[in-house]
Structures are given as C-alpha cells and as structure tokens.
C-alpha cells in the first residue's frame with residue numbers, strides 16, 4: 001500500500017525572505033491566507049475580493065449572518081472605512097491600536113455588504129503583529145479575518161492549529177509562532193450609549209473607561225455578536241468548571257469511569273499564562289481523546305475576565 005498522507009497547505013515562516021510577497025500575492029489573487037495576530041490566527045481575505053470573502057465563510061462553515069472583523073494596517077484608515085465615528089471611539093483607537101481591541105462603528109461604503117451581513121455597522125481593528133500589518137499596507141486594502149478555525153470550535157493560536165482546523169481550505173499559512181495573548185480581541189460597541197463590551201479580551205474594561213472617562217456596560221442577554229453565543233470556543237471533550245483546585249479535585253474524584261480520561265486545567269497558573277495556553281491545551285485534550293476537562297476558573301480580574309468568559313462558553317451545553 002502506498003503511504004497515506006494528509007494534504008496540507010503551504011506554511012511559510014515570517015522569517016523567510018519571500019513570506020511577505022507570497023502572502024500579498026495570494027491575497028491579491030483572491031486566495032485565503034492564515035495570518036498571525038497577537039490574539040489568535042486569522043483567516044484572511046482581501047476586502048476587495050468577493051469570491052475570497054465567500055470562501056472565508058464556506059471554509060469555516062460559518063453562517064453568512066455572522067459578520068467579519070475588518071483588519072486595518074494603521075489607525076487613520078478607520079476614517080476611510082467608517083462614518084460618523086464617535087470621538088470616544090477615536091480616542092480608543094488612538095490609545096490601543098495596534099492592539100487587541102476591536103471597535104464596532106458605522107461602516108462606510110467601502111465595506112462590502114458580504115462582510116457585515118448587510119448591516120449598517122462593521123467591526124475594525126489594527127492588529128499588533130508587525131508582519132500582518134505590513135501585509136495589509138502592501139496589499140493596499142484592508143483584510144477581513146475571522147479566527148482561522150471551523151465555526152464554533154476553539155480558535156487557533158499556532159500555525160499547526162490552523163492546518164488541523166482548515167487543512168487545504170486555506171491557500172497559505174504564515175507561521176509566526178504561538179500567539180502571545182491567546183484569546184480573541186476585546187470588542188466594544190461604540191454605537192451604543194454607553195459603549196458596550198460585546199466580548200472581553202486583553203484590553204480591559206478599566207483601561208477603556210479610563211480613556212473615555214466614563215463607564216461602559218458589559219453586553220448581556222441576546223447575542224449581539226456571535227462570539228456571544230452561549231456555546232462557542234468548544235472542544236469535543238465535556239468541559240466542567242471548578243471554582244478552585246479543591247473543587248476541581250472533588251469533581252474529578254466523583255467522575256464515573258465512562259467520563260474518563262480527565263484533565264484539570266488552570267492549576268497554579270496566573271491568568272495571562274492561562275489565556276496564552278488555553279486553546280492549545282483544549283486542542284491537546286481533544287487530540288488525546290480526553291473525555292472531561294475540569295477547568296478552574298481564574299480570578300475574574302484583568303485578562304482573567306476573558307479566560308472565564310471563554311471557559312463558560314466552552315462549558316455551555318451544546
């Protein structure tokens with residue numbers, strides 16, 4: 001029998017001399033490129049390539065009613081692609097970009113309907129990863145990029161996660177090592193008054209409030225952004241939440257044999273490191289056919305808020 005092999009997309013490291021040209025050429029000719037960001041890897045299409053945008057949805061198996069984040073090379077481009085921007089939103093862009101903050105504002109005519117399910121708003125961000133920003137400036141148009149995973153699954157924080165999730169549905173994967181933050185950007189709805197945090201991330205509520213000089217709300221109830229669906233960011237293993245190590249041990253000890261093997265996550269780790277490795281850990285649990293993940297909730301301050309948010313969604317009944 002001939003050796004079996006899985007076809008994989010081409011992976012190019014950012015350190016390679018031709019990486020920039022390869023990424024830009026692929027996007028310009030309507031291809032899909034997985035690009036590194038400081039949060040998670042994104043599945044990028046050029047915003048002026050309608051067929052590539054359609055493929056972003058189909059390769060992720062993502063309903064087209066779930067809009068994509070528009071990634072810009074630098075803050076001033078917000079003025080080109082958004083309209084009626086609240087001055088407080090501009091202050092946030094100046095304070096946190098490049099960085100893990102996404103701003104929901106009214107979109108201008110340059111943002112195609114297909115990117116935002118025909119709605120009046122779009123979410124924008126300037127990623128911190130220098131290679132990816134260089135790709136966007138060299139391309140000359142923004143990229144749209146959701147996380148490079150199948151809809152509802154755990155986001156990728158390494159190039160090999162992207163390959164495992166999307167295989168050949170992506171034309172090129174740019175490898176810049178593990179994403180330093182590890183959970184998706186904070187999303188702020190700047191069309192609500194007061195502003196609302198739709199998804200917590202590494203830019204913290206306190207930091208946002210101190211820049212705009214007023215309090216912001218945390219969105220509740222109806223899912224405003226699909227990242228807010230109760231069940232999301234989910235591994236195949238069942239995720240049970242524990243309030244501390246002792247609780248985790250009690251839960252583990254009570255699990256029947258058919259719920260094993262079991263892995264405990266979050267023991268003796270500070271929240272930043274927990275965030276950085278969370279998705280990799282959940283993915284390894286699935287690879288090792290772990291049946292139950294007992295995840296210890298971090299203290300809900302700092303990035304612990306985002307980690308607890310993702311753990312609750314991973315634990316939500318499917």
Ligand code: TXA
Pocket residue numbers: 037039040041042043066067068069102104116119121122123127145146147148183184185187224225226227228
């Ligand atoms: O950190 C991140 O934001 C990563 C990296 C790749 O940049 N991207 C990311 O994209 O997490 P995605 O598509 O996986 O999550 C974006 C979330 C989705 O829940 C999407 O529905 C919501 O933002 N969203 C985007 N545009 C929106 C809009 N106009 N109105 C409401 N929700 C929107």
Ligand code: MG
Pocket residue numbers: 146147155
């Ligand atoms: Mg996602």
